[in-house]
Structure formats: structure tokens, C-alpha cells
Amino acid sequence: MNERFNIVVACDLNRGIGKNNQLPWRLSGDLKYFKQITTETTAPGKYNAVIMGRKTWESIPPNFRPLSGRYNVVLSRNETYYVPDGVFRFASLDEAFEHLEKGPVEQVFIIGGAEIYNQALQDHRIGLLYLTEVRHRFDCDTFFPDYKQFFQLLTSSEIQSENGIEYSFKVYKPNLLA
Numbered sequence: 747m748n749e750r751f752n753i754v755v756a757c758d759l760n761r762g763i764g765k766n767n768q769l770p771w772r773l774s775g776d777l778k779y780f781k782q783i784t785t786e787t788t789a790p791g792k793y794n795a796v797i798m799g800r801k802t803w804e805s806i807p808p809n810f811r812p813l814s815g816r817y818n819v820v821l822s823r824n825e826t827y828y829v830p831d832g833v834f835r836f837a838s839l840d841e842a843f844e845h846l847e848k849g850p851v852e853q854v855f856i857i858g859g860a861e862i863y864n865q866a867l868q869d870h871r872i873g874l875l876y877l878t879e880v881r882h883r884f885d886c887d888t889f890f891p892d893y894k895q896f897f898q899l900l901t902s903s904e905i906q907s908e909n910g911i912e913y914s915f916k917v918y919k920p921n922l923l924a
């Protein structure tokens with residue numbers, strides 16, 4: 747397993763990411779991109795893992811969870827929190843990593859929400875930040891932390907447009923990563 751984890755997020759120009767425990771927008775191109783980068787592996791027999799907070803897990807419509815083709819890891823401090831068979835629940839990021847290291851896991855992606863992003867951005871194991879920049883200001887109640895001073899831009903896609911909303915796929919690396 748790659749000892750670094752990646753972060754995947756879509757945020758608007760205010761760094762808004764959610765409202766009422768849902769995504770503030772519907773961008774099928776971004777969902778497709780999310781699925782592709784979190785699912786694709788290079789080694790046969792290996793899978794990627796997605797780690798998410800309990801609220802993000804609950805925000806996924808029941809018929810779309812667990813996210814297919816990936817190990818789904820839900821973080822909750824509630825020891826009795828129910829997750830279906832095949833989904834893992836851990837009480838901390840460290841516990842999740844310890845467990846994932848033992849399995850056929852290629853890459854780990856932290857997929858939110860804000861509470862988990864906040865912790866992940868302070869972790870020394872951080873690898874790449876896959877950030878979809880939604881070029882609009884939505885009414886949000888949940889935000890991605892202020893990240894720009896800690897990262898440098900590696901790549902930026904052409905601007906996509908969907909339902910009158912423009913967005914682009916950006917990849918950043920932490921300043922401290924060679």
C-alpha cells in the first residue's frame with residue numbers, strides 16, 4: 747500500500763462543500779471523475795480504499811453505498827454504529843490505516859467531509875490533493891479548510907461546463923512533498 751493517502755474534494759469559490767448533509771450541486775462529470783480516480787488501480791488483485799466520516803457515509807443515497815469496487819471505510823467514534831457487511835468502521839484515521847496496511851490495498855483516498863478533511867490536512871502522510879474547483883458561490887454550511895498556502899498546483903484541466911456551472915479538475919501536492 748502506498749504509505750501516503752490522497753484527498754478528493756469538490757469545493758466552490760468560498761471553499762463550500764456541503765449543505766444540509768448533501769452536496770450543494772449535481773455535476774455528473776465530477777461524479778464520474780471521482781469514481782475513476784478512486785477506483786483505478788495498476789496492480790491486479792488490488793483495490794483502493796475510500797475513507798469517509800459517518801455523516802458523509804449517511805449522505806450517500808442507500809442504493810449507491812457502499813461505493814462499488816473500493817474498500818469503504820467509515821470513521822465513527824460510536825462503537826455500535828452499524829455498517830453493512832463488507833464495510834469497515836474504525837474509531838480513528840490511525841486505526842483505519844493500521845487495518846488497511848494488512849490488506850491488498852493500493853491507494854487510500856480521504857473523501858470527506860469537513861471534519862475528516864480537517865484532520866487529514868494536518869497528517870504527515872498526505873499525498874496528493876484532487877480538488878474540483880466549482881467556479882460558483884453556493885449557499886453552503888460545510889467548508890473545506892484553507893489549503894492554498896500549504897500546496898502547490900501540479901495540474902489543472904480545461905474548464906468543464908454542466909447545467910451552467912463551470913468547474914475544473916486540479917491536482918495539488920503539499921509544499922513539503924519532494
Ligand SMILES: NC(=O)c1ccc[n+]([C@@H]2O[C@H](COP(=O)([O-])OP(=O)(O)OC[C@H]3O[C@@H](n4cnc5c(N)ncnc54)[C@H](OP(=O)(O)O)[C@@H]3O)[C@@H](O)[C@H]2O)c1
Nearest residue numbers: 756764767768799800801802821822823837858859860861
Ligand atoms: N464536496 C465534496 O467533495 C464533499 C465530500 C464529502 C462530503 N461532503 C459534504 O460534507 C458534509 C459532511 O461533512 P461533516 O464535516 O459534517 O461530517 P463528516 O466529516 O462526513 O463526518 C463527521 C463524523 O465523522 C466521525 N469522525 C470524525 N472524526 C473522527 C475520528 N477522528 N475518528 C472517528 N470518527 C470520526 C464522527 O462520527 P460519529 O459522530 O458517529 O462519532 C463525526 O460526527 C455533507 O454536506 C457532505 O455532503 C462534500
